Amino acid sequence: MQERIVIVGGGAGGLELATKLGRKLGRKKKAKITLVDRNSTHLWKPLLHEVASGALDSRLAELDYRGQGAREGFQFLVGTLESVNKDKKSIQLAAIKDEQGDEILAPRNLQYDRLILAIGSVTADFGIPGVEEHCYFLDSLRQADEFHEQLLNEFLRVNQSLEDGQNTKLSLAIAGGGATGVELAAELVHSVSLLSIYGLSHLDKEHLEICLVEAGDRLLPALPKRLASSVEKKLKSLGVNVILGNPVKEAKKGALVLSEGDDVEADLIVWAAGVRAPDMVKDWGLEVRKNNQIVVNDYLQSVSDSSIYAIGDCAGCKIDDERWVPPRAQSANQMAERLYKNILREYRQKDVKPFHYKDKGSLVSLSRYSAVGNLMQSKSLSMSLEGTLARWAYASLYRMHQRALHGWWKMFLLLMVDKLNHVVKPRLKLH
Numbered sequence: 001m002q003e004r005i006v007i008v009g010g011g012a013g014g015l016e017l018a019t020k021l022g023r024k025l026g027r028k029k030k031a032k033i034t035l036v037d038r039n040s041t042h043l044w045k046p047l048l049h050e051v052a053s054g055a056l057d058s059r060l061a062e063l064d065y066r067g068q069g070a071r072e073g074f075q076f077l078v079g080t081l082e083s084v085n086k087d088k089k090s091i092q093l094a095a096i097k098d099e100q101g102d103e104i105l106a107p108r109n110l111q112y113d114r115l116i117l118a119i120g121s122v123t124a125d126f127g128i129p130g131v132e133e134h135c136y137f138l139d140s141l142r143q144a145d146e147f148h149e150q151l152l153n154e155f156l157r158v159n160q161s162l163e164d165g166q167n168t169k170l171s172l173a174i175a176g177g178g179a180t181g182v183e184l185a186a187e188l189v190h191s192v193s194l195l196s197i198y199g200l201s202h203l204d205k206e207h208l209e210i211c212l213v214e215a216g217d218r219l220l221p222a223l224p225k226r227l228a229s230s231v232e233k234k235l236k237s238l239g240v241n242v243i244l245g246n247p248v249k250e251a252k253k254g255a256l257v258l259s260e261g262d263d264v265e266a267d268l269i270v271w272a273a274g275v276r277a278p279d280m281v282k283d284w285g286l287e288v289r290k291n292n293q294i295v296v297n298d299y300l301q302s303v304s305d306s307s308i309y310a311i312g313d314c315a316g317c318k319i320d321d322e323r324w325v326p327p328r329a330q331s332a333n334q335m336a337e338r339l340y341k342n343i344l345r346e347y348r349q350k351d352v353k354p355f356h357y358k359d360k361g362s363l364v365s366l367s368r369y370s371a372v373g374n375l376m377q378s379k380s381l382s383m384s385l386e387g388t389l390a391r392w393a394y395a396s397l398y399r400m401h402q403r404a405l406h407g408w409w410k411m412f413l414l415l416m417v418d419k420l421n422h423v424v425k426p427r428l429k430l431h
């Protein structure tokens with residue numbers, strides 16, 4: 001009988017793995033590869049801040065899981081994972097309901113021989129009061145779309161007030177000075193700078209107040225200090241108010257309460273501070289870290305059950321005694337690649353190899369204004385990048401994800417389509 005390999009989560013890690021295993025094992029009927037995701041389409045998560053700001057129309061970048069499965073040799077099931085039964089080697093998917101709440105599909109059970117969990121992470125609110133109620137998160141396309149819709153409403157409201165002669169401003173607060181917060185701040189400045197082209201001519205950068213709040217004493221802890229300072233300077237030159245070393249202690253309607261000083265008042269607040277694996281992971285009888293990540297061994301297997309694997313943000317994988325693999329797209333990609341190779345090695349009766357994380361560096365985009373980052377050439381040697389070169393390197397990360405999913409030729413065609421869309425479509429999504 002064919003082995004049943006079930007992958008839950010079709011993100012940066014899970015979709016690449018399903019595609020590769022489908023090509024090598026699924027098409028040849030050596031194993032049955034099933035990918036489960038709660039959505040029917042995939043959007044690479046690092047693009048979400050562009051969706052939120054309107055810089056990207058998500059419909060142009062989404063990938064249909066069923067189409068990918070049909071081409072690449074895996075089966076796709078839409079469904080939300082609810083629970084894992086280790087003893088019965090089965091997972092339960094929640095019922096699917098329509099918008100009125102009527103059931104379309106009853107809860108389903110799915111048997112596996114090998115289960116690979118790749119369900120990503122959610123933003124951590126660290127139990128800070130009011131965050132869940134009053135802040136926007138950018139964990140999913142739905143959340144990014146919700147924020148975008150609200151942002152458009154604010155654009156209209158403030159533009160009209162200015163047209164009516166009122167002295168008003170649009171204020172936005174972002175909690176979290178990591179890559180997501182920094183990139184979102186720059187994208188928002190850029191979006192507002194484009195508004196006049198599309199008829200909202202009263203609202204410009206002068207009427208925009210963005211405040212980026214970070215608990216630590218610097219932005220971008222994953223980057224060298226010099227680059228983080230250069231990002232801070234650039235953001236300030238774009239008019240962003242950067243507050244460092246001042247943790248948020250509460251979120252209220254329309255304001256962040258800081259540990260010291262005045263509240264940061266804002267029409268919209270985005271919470272982008274830290275990640276954790278989804279809470280439900282704690283109920284599956286697997287060993288997890290404090291942030292809910294599933295603790296895995298060197299072969300990416302759960303330390304509690306050797307037929308369950310975890311990759312990407314939901315996996316707690318040690319680099320050494322002190323450090324854990326960071327939740328990044330490159331980690332998900334490397335884990336997917338190692339697991340893919342190991343599964344093939346097993347099929348060829350070869351020994352599997354341990355996973356070693358290779359930090360290839362970090363890149364941060366400041367919208368059309370700049371990009372910065374460092375590329376690691378070896379453990380101790382890194383090359384700093386800024387400006388155009390860094391922007392190209394940043395853009396290539398998404399292209400590498402597309403290459404893994406479609407191959408070089410189709411990746412090139414998609415690049416051409418994006419270039420054409422850039423010419424024929426508006427530069428800002430205003431609906």
Ligand SMILES: Cc1cc2nc3c(=O)[nH]c(=O)nc-3n(C[C@H](O)[C@H](O)[C@H](O)COP(=O)(O)OP(=O)(O)OC[C@H]3O[C@@H](n4cnc5c(N)ncnc54)[C@H](O)[C@@H]3O)c2cc1C
Nearest residue numbers: 009011012013038045046080081120312313327328329332
């Ligand atoms: C705005 C933003 C910008 C970022 N920028 C960068 C960057 O520049 N560089 C970088 O390296 N990283 C970046 N990241 C982090 C990066 O996106 C993640 O580390 C990466 O996507 C993790 O991959 P993954 O496969 O573990 O999870 P994801 O890519 O998040 O995929 C998880 C998948 O699981 C599905 N899923 C979740 N729960 C369930 C469930 N219960 N049932 C079924 N399906 C489920 C989801 O729908 C999703 O498709 C960014 C993140 C954000 C939010």
